[in-house]
Amino acid sequence: MPGERKIASVVALHIGQFMFCRIETDDCIVGYGEAGIWGHIKTAGTAIERFAEYLIGKDASAIEHHWNTMHRFSYFQGMAINAAISAIDIALWDIKARALGVPIYELLGGACRTKARVYCHIYERTIDKVLEECKVKMDAGFTAFGHINPFLDEGHDQVYFKTHIKKMRDAISNVEKMRGVVGENVDLLIELHRRLTPAEAVTFSNGIAHTHPLFVEDPIRPENPDAMARVADRLAVPIATGERFGTIYEFQALLARNAVEYVRVDLALCGGITGAKKVAAIAEAHQVQVVPHNPLSPIGLSACLHLAASIPNFAIQEYSTGFEAGVFTSISKHLGSDIVDYVPPVHDGFVNIPSGPGLGVKLLDNASELRPPLVQPMEMRPHKDGFIVDQ
Incomplete structure (x- = not known):
C-alpha cells in the first residue's frame, strides 16, 4: 500500500553470549530485538534468517499480523523458532515507536508507572560468599535479590550427593x-532452578516459610502443569515459574490450575512484546503478578521495562548482575552493559522506565568487535550414581 514502511533487511547478530535481531526499513529506521534461548543460541539465529525470507518487503507496522504468520506457518513451533519470533517482534516494536518518536510503552496504552522495581543476581559457590555478596548488593542500592540459590551454584565438575535430610536442612539453613x-x-526471591522433586519442593519450601520469601522460583521441572499445581496446593509460599515457556498456552495451562502466583514471562522467548502482553492479560484475569525474565542484555531488559510500564499487574523486574560468558559469577554492572549505549541505573531499588524513542537503547556499532560469538558448552553436573543433576 502507498506510504507503507517496508522491511529492507533482517539480520541475526551473534554477539558474545547474546543473539540479536537487527531490522532496517527502506527509510533507514533500525530496530533491535533479542532472542532468549541462550543454551542453543545458534538455532535462534538460523530461525531469524529463515523468517527474513518472509519479512523482507513486508509492511514493518503490521506487527500482530507478522506475529501470527510466523507462529502459524507450517504448524511447527518450538523454543528456537519462538525465540526468533520474539527477537523479531521486539525489533518491529522498536522500529514503530522510533518512527513515531515515542517510547514503546506509549503504543501499549501509555505508562502505568514511571519506575520499575528491580532485583539483582547473586551467584556464588559457598554460603559465605553469598552472604558477602548480599552486603555488596545492599550497598549498591538493591532491595531485592534473585537468583539467590540456597543449594548454591556449585560447579559442574563436582559430583553431587547428599542425604535427603542434609540436602533439605543445609538449604533451609542457608536461607535463614x-x-x-x-x-x-x-x-528474597529464592531460585531453585527446577532441581527438586515435588516431594522435596514441598519439604524445602514449607521449611523456609518463616523467612517470608517473595517466592520460590521453578521448584520443580516446569513441563507438567498438573505436577506444579500439586506442589502449589501444598506450599506455604508462592511459586514463580514460566521462564522456559515459549507460548501463551503454557501459561494458560498453569493459571487454569492455580499453579503459579508470579508468571516469569520471558519476552525474548514467549513471543516478544506482543506475546508478553497477551500473557500479562491472562495473568491479570487470574489476579496473578508478572515478573519478566531477563538473564540477557540491556536490549532484553529495555523490552521488559516497556512491558512493566504498560501493565497494571507488574511486580518486579530481573536486573542481571551475573552469568557473564555463561559462568555463575556475580558482577557489579548489568550483563552486556559494554555493548549498548544506555543502561538504566539503579536508585533505591528502582530504575526509570526508558523514555527515549523505541526501546530507548541501541547496540553499539562495534558491539561485534567487543564480544566475539560465544556458545555455551553442553554439560551437566554428574550425580554420584552416574546420572545428572538439574541446577
Missing part, C-alpha cells in the same frame, strides 16, 4: 542465614 544478613531491608 541470608535473611539474617539482609533483615527486613531486602526481599
